[in-house]
Amino acid sequence: MSSTSQKHKEFVAEPMGEKPVNALAGIGEVLGKRLEEKGFDKAYVVLGQFLVLKKDEELFRDWLKDTCGANVKQQGDCYGCLREWCDSFL
Amino acid sequence: MAALSNKSDQEIKDLLDEYGIKHGPVVDTTRPLYEKKLKEAMAKAKVTVTKPSPDRTFYREDQEEVTYVTCQTPVRSEGPSGDGKPYMRSRPEYSERDRVDDKPYSRPEYSERNRVDDKPYSRPEYSEIDRVDDKPYSRPEYSEIDRVDDKPYSRSKLEYRERDRVDDKPYSRSKPEYRERDRVDDKLYSRSRPEYSSGRQYIDEPHVYNTPSSSSSYSKPTPVMKSGGVVKKENTTSSGRLIPLWIQFLVFLIVAGFLYFIFTNMESAESSPFNKIQ
Numbered sequence: 001m002s003s004t005s006q007k008h009k010e011f012v013a014e015p016m017g018e019k020p021v022n023a024l025a026g027i028g029e030v031l032g033k034r035l036e037e038k039g040f041d042k043a044y045v046v047l048g049q050f051l052v053l054k055k056d057e058e059l060f061r062d063w064l065k066d067t068c069g070a071n072v073k074q075q076g077d078c079y080g081c082l083r084e085w086c087d088s089f090l
Numbered sequence: 091m092a093a094l095s096n097k098s099d100q101e102i103k104d105l106l107d108e109y110g111i112k113h114g115p116v117v118d119t120t121r122p123l124y125e126k127k128l129k130e131a132m133a134k135a136k137v138t139v140t141k142p143s144p145d146r147t148f149y150r151e152d153q154e155e156v157t158y159v160t161c162q163t164p165v166r167s168e169g170p171s172g173d174g175k176p177y178m179r180s181r182p183e184y185s186e187r188d189r190v191d192d193k194p195y196s197r198p199e200y201s202e203r204n205r206v207d208d209k210p211y212s213r214p215e216y217s218e219i220d221r222v223d224d225k226p227y228s229r230p231e232y233s234e235i236d237r238v239d240d241k242p243y244s245r246s247k248l249e250y251r252e253r254d255r256v257d258d259k260p261y262s263r264s265k266p267e268y269r270e271r272d273r274v275d276d277k278l279y280s281r282s283r284p285e286y287s288s289g290r291q292y293i294d295e296p297h298v299y300n301t302p303s304s305s306s307s308y309s310k311p312t313p314v315m316k317s318g319g320v321v322k323k324e325n326t327t328s329s330g331r332l333i334p335l336w337i338q339f340l341v342f343l344i345v346a347g348f349l350y351f352i353f354t355n356m357e358s359a360e361s362s363p364f365n366k367i368q
Contacts, residue, residue: 053123054114063123 008077011043012084019043026070026077034068050082057083094125102128109135 008025016023021043022032040046053059060082061075070078094102099116102124106113109131113124 049119052114052117052120054112056112056114059113059123062127063120066123066126 004080005077008081008084011081012088015089016043016047016085021046024078025081026074027068028074031068031070031074038067040067046078047082047085050079050086055083055086094128 005025007023011019011023011025019042020032021027021035021040022029024043024046027035027046035041035046040049049063050060053063057079060079061072064070064075064078094105097105099121102116102121103113105128106116106124109128111124111127111131113127114120116124
């Protein structure tokens with residue numbers, strides 16, 4: 001099992017509230033900017049998308065790739081982060 | 091089928107179910123993703139229907155004539171046995187008997203009888219004359235005359251005449267026996283010695299790669315070097331070597347000389363090592 005990053009740990013430790021989208025694991029400055037341009041300016045909007053995609057990994061990865069051009073690792077990090085957050089708080 | 095973007099959400103959902111794609115609700119943000127998935131699924135379904143046979147591996151042994159147009163040397167010397175091109179020739183003239191080769195790398199055409207070798211790298215038996223040999227790396231033995239050798243690296247085969255077999259090997263032909271007259275070995279580089287005609291028993295050049303079989307070979311390189319060195323110069327210009335040949339030669343000579351020096355200075359074993367010191 002791969003270890004999670006510091007960003008991941010921080011995100012899943014508490015409710016996301018109004019955190020910006022680049023607080024998500026795997027989403028850095030560049031990807032965050034692209035997501036914001038598409039209208040996903042907060043982490044909870046991405047969460048909404050994640051939930052609309054029924055928390056399905058493949059769909060979410062594809063969507064993330066299409067929307068902001070995330071690579072495989074970034075997709076995985078973001079998915080894992082959101083899934084774990086949902087496990088804890090949803 | 092109408093454009094996917096014109097369909098309603100419900101229709102998209104039905105299509106997704108039809109293709110068995112797992113999906114969530116079709117909303118504004120998910121619609122582009124689902125449309126893309128549907129497009130891929132449709133293309134894939136269409137391909138599998140129309141595609142006849144996936145991979146037809148061509149076995150070259152079965153085919154006589156396959157034209158490859160990868161790399162053709164412009165120079166084609168019509169030698170006794172035809173010309174050979176390094177890589178592949180769109181071989182229209184495969185008309186000779188049992189020509190079975192169809193190799194991308196070697197042998198453009200075998201015009202002689204029972205030529206069965208079709209190997210890019212080594213041809214075990216050459217027993218014919220007028221055999222076009224096409225080996226990029228090594229030719230075990232040439233015993234024929236009129237063998238047109240065809241190596242991938244360059245054969246400016248201008249002068250393939252009878253009895254003038256110019257061998258053209260890119261790396262070095264361990265040619266132990268060049269018996270035929272005027273066999274000009276043009277190894278390693280393109281042939282730049284066109285005028286090697288009959289009567290010239292060209293000394294086998296002492297390549298660096300030839301392992302000296304005996305100690306006598308140590309003395310051989312030096313005199314031959316002179317004659318070979320000159321010729322080699324013209325070769326080096328056209329070759330693509332990283333280190334010029336003469337440098338390699340020089341290094342080889344230095345090493346050989348060094349070893350010889352050591353050998354000669356070795357003390358001979360005394361018959362009775364236990365001499366009493368007076």
